[in-house]
Amino acid sequence: MKPFRNHQGTVAPLDRANVDTDQIIPKQFLKRIERTGFGEFLFYDWRFLPNGELDSSFVLNESRYRGASILVAGKNFGCGSSREHAPWALGDYGFRAVIAPSFADIFANNCMKNGLLPVTLDEDEVTAIMDNARSMDNYNLTVDLERRTVTDGRDFSASFAIDDFQRHCMMEGLDDIGLTLLNESDIAAYERTRSELIRQQSKLF
């Protein structure tokens, strides 16, 4: 996983609540068996008209947000399906962080496994960022995971909470499967103590 320590980039405002993973990456693109190449299908039904042309009224299609790498959105971002294709698509499109008042659990978890930082800020802080991203051209933020802060170098500054261990894994770009495998003896010991119960429970095992 690509480590994330801090990131500075342009902010794109997506002023919608409950943006679900079906919107982030519609189902017709889930048949691919690769992890890459999903960026071109990000927000497909919003970015493209039914005839396949770009919908110029959609915010990400505005030329000033073309190179944006920080997305700011409404509450409960990433609700719905557990598809990890959603963070893959956001990352592949070029986003490194998403800022919102709240995230759905599975989505936030999936993001952190892919070096995409979900940043939870208060509703009024999100609104302030949203307003700035709309009123100022090329509005930039710095998301600093080490300090847990979001700043624009001028008036805006906010801090966010994040689980210490997940922060550590993201900053180091750690392979958490490798970390779990270091506990092989604990897993084996658990399986020995549980095995009798498990055998009782089922013919499968």
Place this chain on the structure above:
Amino acid sequence: MARTLFEKLWDAHVVREPKDQPTLLYIDLHLVHEVTSPQAFEGLRVGNRRVRRPDLTVATVDHNVPTTDRSLPIADPIGAKQIDTLRRNCLDFGIQLFDINSAEQGIVHVIGPELGLTQPGMTIVCGDSHTSTHGAFGTLAFGIGTSEVEHVLATQCLPQNKPRTMLVNVRGALPEGVTAKDLALGIIGQIGTDGATGHVIEYSGDAVRQLSMEGRMTLCNMSIEAGARAGMIAPDETTFAYLQGRRFAPQGAAWSKALAYWQTLRSDDDAAFDHTVELDASTLEPHVTWGTSPGMVVPVTGCVPDPAVSESEADRRASERALEYMALTPRTRIQDIQIDRVFIGSCTNARIEDLRAAARIVKGYRTSSSVSAMVVPGSQAVKRAAEREGLDRIFLDSGFEWREAGCSMCLGMNADILQPGERCASTSNRNFEGRQGRGGRTHLVSPMMAAAAAITGHFTDVRQWKFK
């Protein structure tokens, strides 16, 4: 110390509890399907890792399989490749696969319980958010992403932070014609689609105890639509009666021992929950969603709400946007909304009891000439059971299509999709924009409500239905 059911399940699966790190939790059963697993298996190959417990891993194909004639080849080459990839992965890593033509094939959350794989006290994961369904048996069951699928394949464990707990206590009894689906929609309408984020819900109370296992699965299935990590119901006689004799359920002396353990799986009387929600089932009506989020829901006797009376500015804009997408006008009576399509299916509502309830409504009637309707059984076993009871004839005679098992139009990964502008009464779980097909308009309802709408061509209060 008094513990909740969730805490008992959690404690029983702790492999390691390091300081300042997530708890390492053991996973008893890992269900796998074709869409969220290929990249996980690829990751194993790249990392030169094996599947630690293929014997605790079971796979099926459900999300993108066609529901039409299975003797024909799959028309969609990309979908076919995904299914072939799962076949190869199961073969290479020694995992049991219930393939497209096997008698056990079906939606992963339907076949787990019906095969008796899902048993009280287990931890169960699957790369699918509706894994919460299995909580109906008193399991800790939750959806995971593909990286976590790989993690469980490689280690049979998951590092997890302990979620908070929420008790949803439903007193009273559900009135005739009001189902577990209406209860689920009523709860989401009350607490919101993020009302249970970060929590595991335990459902309790008389109304929950009176539900069949099918009803309990519907209720737990929809927990994710309230944002919950998982939903669960303490096992009881209804649970044990459902499980006894199923293929993978314990038998003989093993059954007695398992039963003794399962009977301990309930929240202690004085256990504390982080949040409690109270509902009275007797006041519930059949529910219909009007918007593009499951929380946008009203009783069938109600009207499409007016965004002007929203609680917040953000809610108002969300409602306006939803109404525009749904092509609905504020204050329209729900029962005046005409529909084009009916979908009876999905991991929420495609079990035998759901099909029986829908068939009871349909029997002796013809579907409206303006409606195209289909039934997609949740599994091949459900399909066979329904055919034994003659339910297929009832549906076919009234004008429904009778399909093969799969996820189908719940998410429209296969050919079963809505056309732009089509309006559908659906027994599935998500009414998101475009979920059932780009430009499609989904209204979530119970199987009875969907069946009635197929006959009349508009939403109809099933409490007034004249059964034939």
